[in-house]
Amino acid sequence: MFSRGLCTILFAAPALVWATTKGDLSNPDAQKILLVESERIEEYRSRNYTWPLNNYSPNTPGWASLMVDRFHQVEEIDDRGRRYEAYIQTIHSAFLVPNFTEHGFGLARCPEDLIEALRAGIRDGLPNARYEQNVDVISGPTPLFIDRPDLSQRVLNELRHYAEEWSGVELTPYRAYGFRLYRNDSQLMMHVDKMQTHIISFILHIDSSDDAEPWPIFIE
Template structure:
């Protein structure tokens, strides 16, 4: 294999798409490998994040799958995605996802916006091509007035779930998936899509329940069916997720919302970390085929030999909403209070707080008596209750019968 070909792979293996990460570098493969060794990396990885037995087992399996991918470009991308999620990206919550409920006052306007857009003359436009989604291409309804409301009005909910201040990035929607569509399993952009949520707005009357598949931080695969108004909080650049089962119905609409931690994340983020961690032998042809075959589509993946294009749909924990406003339902069937009051206590009291906190004079320290009272968020001196720190409230055993938390098994 030529150096030119290897350099080409490292430079341009990623197809940029609107919701998923890019990897771009101008270094040669020899320089990349030299940097790998300078960082004292070893293979296979000694540690995973988190290093729970289930998470470790899941990603040891996935990395073996990647090593057996025959196409070199797909193999490189498979390494980048699996290493980023399983080995490098920090986790910020105990489980990686949770189910909550949006205010009904907001949902009334969102449902009306979707139905108005669907029924208007000419109907909704086609969404731009995304290789994460199978044909037919989704419809798209442009309502920035409403998506901005979702981004702003539900930021407090996201911060209460995560346990720290967040910087908003985008609210993307309204996407309307169409009959037979599938969303390949993937993780999102590590630079910005850290704390995220999916808000299910509505679906056509003929739509079957369509679960989202997500892997929790113990390596357990879940399929969660959202009802209209349900929020699925998730660490979208950490937990692989998708909708590998084909959708059956005319349309299904959601909005996708992303934030990143305000303090400390951008300052330490390494865009090239996942490329630097790919082992030197990535280009070697596979010598065995023991694992379930994995196929990459850009930065997304599927298991084409399995039912529903993902083998763990056979063994997944299957549950559904509705969620309960004011609470987060966690994997395992418990729920905890979504403490918005803690978030309100941490808000800045002056619009210039962010600016003041960034002055070279270090106002948060030099003028602490004023800044700590007026600008607790920008000075990073207040603590939002972290996930798991509040007392969990039982949602009715293991969630199998619905209980108080609104969970019901889908058999």
């Protein structure tokens, strides 16, 4: 029995790429940082940078207050590696990522023929579904996963215009991740997506079991 079948669709905006990277820019996983630490510190000082920063994006009181609280939370992380990663992710959210829309999220309905094909794919693949591994932001029972790259590609192709119309940006399809089947008591914790790839993304709710209850999504 599964509670949710979801597919996450990611689109990349090619113009939003680190200026300090090298390698194949079409493959973010292959990018490498050019600056070593001593050079980074030299650049930091030469530009008269200070910490903490105060030019939030968007530079509104509400967003600034939220990010100040988030940085305080990051400071309390004991593990140095996790604290560093949290700083990088929070800096991306607080200062670097621009707003594409006024509200930051929207809601739309998937075309019926596509959603029916996806539901059939889930039900046909459920007997052979595997357990998803290494997802550190999911607590509770491990989700199941169904590999259907043919349907994932169809989602990318047929729903791309939804994301483009919503964001007002011409997009390059990057990846459709699915199908993840959350089980009873599974929780996807608050997290920040990767800026290199998750420029514009959406979650597609495909199906649920008959005994499933409505579930909340919190978006900052």
